[in-house]
Amino acid sequence: MAYQKTTWVDHIVDPVTGDVVQQGTKVTATRMNKMEQGIADAQGLTEALAQTVIGSPVVSGLEFSASGLTAQWTDGVAYVNGVRFEVNAGSIKLSATQGQYIYLDSDGVVKNTTTQATADAKCKLWYFATDASSIITSVDNRNIVSKDMFVKQTEVGTSGANKIPRLDAQGKGAFSITGEAAGTQAKLDAHTGAADPHTQYALESGATFTGSIKSTSFLPxxxxxxxxxxxxxxxxxxxxxxxxxxxxxxxxxxxxxxxxxxxxxxxxxIAGKTFDGVKEISLLNGTKLREESGIRSLLNGEGNRFDVVSEDGLRFLTDFDENSASARFMRFDILGMNRTVRSLKDANGKYRQVDYYRTDGTTLFMRTTLNGTPDANGNYPTMTIKRYKDDGVTEAYSGNHPIAYDMDGEYISFG
Incomplete structure (x- = not known):
């Protein structure tokens, strides 16, 4: 219940007539006790609030050292249940062969106890375990805070930088109250519950951009x-x-x-070379397109011939003739044929069969044979052409083609 104030007024008497001008508030034991109780309640509330909000931390100092069974401390500032004390440097005698807690009591005096609960209820400082003549174990139990953790409203920067809670290495927080309490939780819940609360940033799991991404890094x-x-x-x-x-x-x-x-x-x-400087391209199936010195190809633009080299080193040529709009393809080694054999000479002295061998001189590449009944000039009406695979035995092509002659028996066309 809120405290009900008493409105006090003076008792005023006219000094000439002796009449009572204003009846004053009577001073009674009930009213005075009510005042005393209000003061006591306010003090209790203040102490409880200070104990809850501030607690019993050490602001500065109260560093301990020991010599034998004597513990010394430096001067410092600490709170005991919200009450601030400035403590002068001093020392305390420790009990032998005992574990004991050093604490700052609510009267501002440094004391020791074997009961942890007693020290926890005040401002616990250190723990010491002793043998017969010296300290064998010491533990710093101070709850040290910084005065920077208590931020006044007037100290909040215009940028609001210190409105954000700060956490130290021990997880202790610091914050300032700015008057933004009403509605803050609702705003926070709405923000964190949104599907994409930061539309101007990329999500870790992906995002759709409607603008460009700019980077000034050399490894963007x-x-x-x-x-x-x-x-x-x-x-x-x-x-x-x-x-x-x-x-x-x-x-x-x-x-x-x-x-x-x-x-x-x-x-x-590509790999430090311009594309027109690439000499070899390997395809997925192992086939290679390669430019070699002295061989004209479409890759280097020296002519209208394209050279194809198979894995076994055999070369084929494709020649593109722009004037006749034609393309010719031939096996390269036909250009190097070094042996031709004629046979099947007829009665007119013509050889009906001609064998063409590859560059090795023994492997047959092509055979032509004149067929049919010769005319009056001894000319045959058709010719069979056979081409052989690399073994020189297996036929790769066979075709019979007509031969045309003029009235004088001169050859004019084939095929």
Missing amino acids: FIVKAAGKKSWVIHKPDNSNDLVIAPSATVNGEDWDWNKSFTFTETSLH
Whole structure:
């Protein structure tokens, strides 16, 4: 119940007539006892509030040292159940072969006790265990706080920096009351309960951005996956290039620039070389496109011929003729044929069969054979062409093609 105040008024008498101008409030034992009780209740409430809010911490000093069975302390400031005491330096005699607690009592005197509960109820300072002549164990039991933990409203910065609770290494908190108590919990609950309370930031589990991401770091983006080599995007500080490179080790950040992709303002570099400087490209199935010295190819733009080299070293040529809009493909070693054999000579002195051998001189590459009944000029109407695989025995192609002649018996077309 709130304290009911008594309104006191003076007793006033007219000095001339002796009449009572104002009847004063009577002073009675009941009223005086009520006042005394109010003062006592206020003091008790103040002490209880101080004990609850402030407790019994040490603000400064009260450091202990020992010599034999004597413990000394430095001067300091401490609270006992909310009451502040300035304690002068002093010493206390310890009991032999005993565990005992040193505490600051509510009368401001440093005392010792063997009962922990007694020390806990006041301001506990230290614990000492002794043998017959000296201290064998000591434990600092002080609850030390900083005066910075008690922030006045007038000390709160305009930025509100010290409105935020602070925690020290022991988990003790410090805060200031700013008058924002009403509705604060509701605002906090609404904020933390939102699906995405910080829309301007990325969530750890992912987020959708509606704008651009800007970074001024030279390593603005690193991609990592557990147990895998990571990748980095690097913006060199001395050029307009952009580099993408892998790490040299699993989960590492030792970037292997020799395996990097570099995008410049004019070209793409792979492993430190411009794309037009790459001499060999390996495909997934092991096939390679390779440029060799002295061989013209579409890769280096020296001509209209494209060379294909198989895994066993055999070379094939594709020739593109822009003038005739045609493409020709042939086995390279036909260009190096060094042996031709004719046979099956007929009555007119013509050889009906011609064998073409590869560069080794023994492996058959192609055979042509004249077929049919010769005309009056001894010309045959068709020719069979057979091409053989690398063994020179297995046929790769066989076709019979007509041959046309003019009125004089001269060859004019084939196929």
